[in-house]
Amino acid sequence: MTVSVTFNEEKVAEQAAETAARLVSEGVPEALAKGDPTLWGPEAQAEATVRLGWLNLPRTSGELLPEIGKLVERARAQGLDHVVLAGMGGSSLAPEVITATADVPLTVLDTTDPGQVRRALEDRLDRTILVVASKSGGTVETDSHRRIYEKAFRDAGIDPAERIVVVTDPGSPLEQTALESGYPVILADPNVGGRYSALSAFGLVPSALAGADVEKLLDDAAAVQPLLAQTEGNPGLDLGAALGAAAVSGRDKLVLEDSLSEINGLPDWIEQLVAESTGKQGKGILPIVGAEPGEAPDELIVGIDSDGALAVGGPLGAQFLVWEYATAIVGRILGIDPFDQPNVAESKKNTAKLLARPELPVGAPILVDGPVEVYGELPGSEVPKDLSDVFTRLLEAIPSRGYLAIMAYLDREAAFDAPYAEGASFEEMTDAWSAADPATLRAQLTLRTERPITFGWGPRFLHSTGQYHKGGPQNGVFLQITGAVDEDVEVPGKPYTLGRLQLAQALGDQGALARRGRPTVRLHLTDRAAGVARLLAVAREV
Template sequence: MTVSYREEGVAEAASSAAGRLVADGVPARLAAGDPTLWGADAEAVAAVRLGWLTLPRTSRELLPELGKLAERARAEGLTNVVLAGMGGSSLAPEVICATADVPLTVLDTTDPGQVRRALEEPLDTTILVVASKSGSTVETDSHLRVYEELFREAGIDPAGRIVVVTDPGSPLERTAVDAGYPVVLAAPDVGGRYSALSAFGLVPSALAGADVKRLLDDAEEVLPLLSLDTGNPGLDLGAALGGAALAGRDKLILDDRLSSISGLPEWIEQLVAESTGKDGVGILPVVGAEPNGARDELVVGIDSDDGDVRVEGPLGAQFLIWEYATAVAGLLLEIDPFDQPNVAESKASTAALLDMEALPLGEPVLVDGPVEVYGSTSAKDLPGVLSELLHAVPDDGYLAVMAYLDRLSAFDVFVPDGADFEQMTDAWMAADPATLRALLALRTDRPVTFGWGPRFLHSTGQYHKGGPQNGVFLLITGAVADDVPVPGRPYTLGELQLAQALGDLGALLQRGRPTVRLHLTDRAAGVAYLLEAAQEA
């Protein structure tokens, strides 16, 4: 595992930061799990959130149990592994399984269309992993309820098809025990976004067929380095992240184009944004973007020679080193990297909205084709709205696109028979809401991020509300044609998704963040219209 600096300014900032950290004995203290590092106000939280430092060893205790679970699933022909989890409960398994090239269906959404795709998979081969640290995550609770009913309607005992991963004593543990579901308890002293090497990362990955022992082996190899003052990749990376941010380079451009690891930037995005974006400061990860050469960018190449910093190593080691580096960066930024004080705002807003007789949708200020515009704008059409948003981004700011839509819907687009891969890719991109990020990025030298809602609420949502006051936000919702009821709850998935979007919108507006909501009255037509408008903005 190596971290190297490839730009003189970054090397100088990192060297200065590392010198201060070493003088304070930080490497040895952090490796030993010293909760006093981040100050008196953070000590209580840190004291119960440093268990990730020993997971490469302590998680080995799970291996026999995981082996039995995986063996039983294979013996019963349960090859369709579905993971219901949000944030730290889903992002790491997604990376692990994609890198190992084993199939895993991840449900980190409340979009009815995306959930229906999972429900259409053959039930006779399906095993569901329900993962929630708190045991009260509304999305995960909804998925569990939907699948329980589906299994029962098919004459399948849910107790033979559902595995629960949660913290000891959580509401989900009690529910699982009462229902007879197998329960794998996670380490309670590990926060969700630091849980890649815990039961949350390992259980679904092992069931899907990934080599989780090797993951732990690769992480354990670098563990002895984390107490060193020199030759410590976690210290080197943390000093670069924190030192660069203190010097004004707080936009983290992640480049993994040459890496054999699949999807690591999305996991890093949650870890860094949710850990550092608070108290008006933070480091903003930008995924899938080309560097603009802006003065506030720090480009990190994962297994790539491009960029200001190069980070090279296997996945298990990458997980551990990025966690360590994020804790170090938090120390340099003088924030608590283990809490998420603003995440609960959107959750509370969503709960309050769901208690209302009807969601307060408001009236659109503009309707352009299949797109309704809500918010403050003087534009006369959709290209004008997008242009206004781009011009509203301050010199040190960013534009965040947040889409409460089906992230797999682009694959529904018609592709002519005989089309080659390039033609298929072009067709998918022309129907993919995520293409909007690249189109808008062409029209500004400021970073443009993209998040799928409600997934990003457990990730960059903390940074949006707790980080610097320099973000401009474009929130996208869409009409639901075929909704999914949530058994035992007075709402559908579509209603929950819209309430989550409106709750997040309210939290942003309450903080004075410039925000516009676009509502697609026809999703497919709306996406196409929106992408066309972005090219005219």
């Protein structure tokens, strides 16, 4: 079974057909399938030359399967059934989708929140195997996780070399660290960018250790690969032409709907792929994940095995490859390089500079509303009178073709600690969790505006939509949420804790957005549980 692209809206079908015909006349499908790096112009050629290895992963990654199989056998023999993945962005999003779809457990650490990391540490450490995955080998979050787990293993009398597996690019600092420490290393193809690495070692190693059938994943991708060189019946061309043509015509908000799909969580992976690949030079497509489709004229609804202006069906491995191909096609249509991420490094540099200071420059709040402190500048000259006024003015500040991004630097699993009555039904438990979940704020504010609202967990989104926020169209409004840390986690060998790193990341990104004149407000919860409750209570009344 391969991938099908079904058009359910005549205008979208017509635009896609016209665009696809033009691309065919230019020889694009065959050239892309062959890995031609000139397709995105002379400025992008150098980057594209070393970023097209993903086209061959269905075949080349098969060579890794015996080595991966040995790791799996060793882990099973040692009774290591708690697989933890320390990775960010492209190193974590694909394994999260693969394992969720296969219904096998994987603990993903793509956070610097002390509570979330501590929760993972306290869960079956004696049966834990840690996959440390970083393409560059210098990702600050992943490096912190490695250091923390090394100490935890040693403190428990466990040799880290028996529990840590490394996935990285050849020659990276992480490879050298792994070799010195005696950790097994599986090297990924260096000619594959992070967000295109789903079918590489970054996607396969943690997924296989967790119990997913990664050989089938590659087989499904291999089945669709020959179609990508065709001028007709090419799902990658059809999808890319549809997305690109829609964006050019003004429908640049990509609403991803997957409620009927057996694939679990694919929109989260697509979000990074599309946002980070296209959001630059003031252009781009903004994916909207986990929201009800609206009726805004700039929205394009795409269903994963479900309804939409177009629907994309097929097995996960094939979907990975087709969406990557389609995104590369979109890059040509929009006239941008789909393989670089020029604005991602800015927030990282800001964070490093802030961490070097004796104290983080948090500034003074412009408003305190119970357990919520408000920082930043709101549109208008008057100081907000209360939190309801803050929400109202942020919503009013969204441009006619803009969006609001909520970015929560918090523990994304904390809501599951919310109390509920003994004997509660699943629906009652779900209600309790929702009432304690910062993500519920998006749903509540969506009722107050016709514009799309995105939600991202920090710093996870910095490796995803963060590029679009800073490099895409100048039409975003940004709401950060940070929280006080009651019990911090030291990062061994570093002069900072996770809590300090987390706050520095928020402040660093806030500075990057503010320098671009993009409205940014930070809400700091002096008590996290009470603060979330306050935010949701006020949002209901806006």
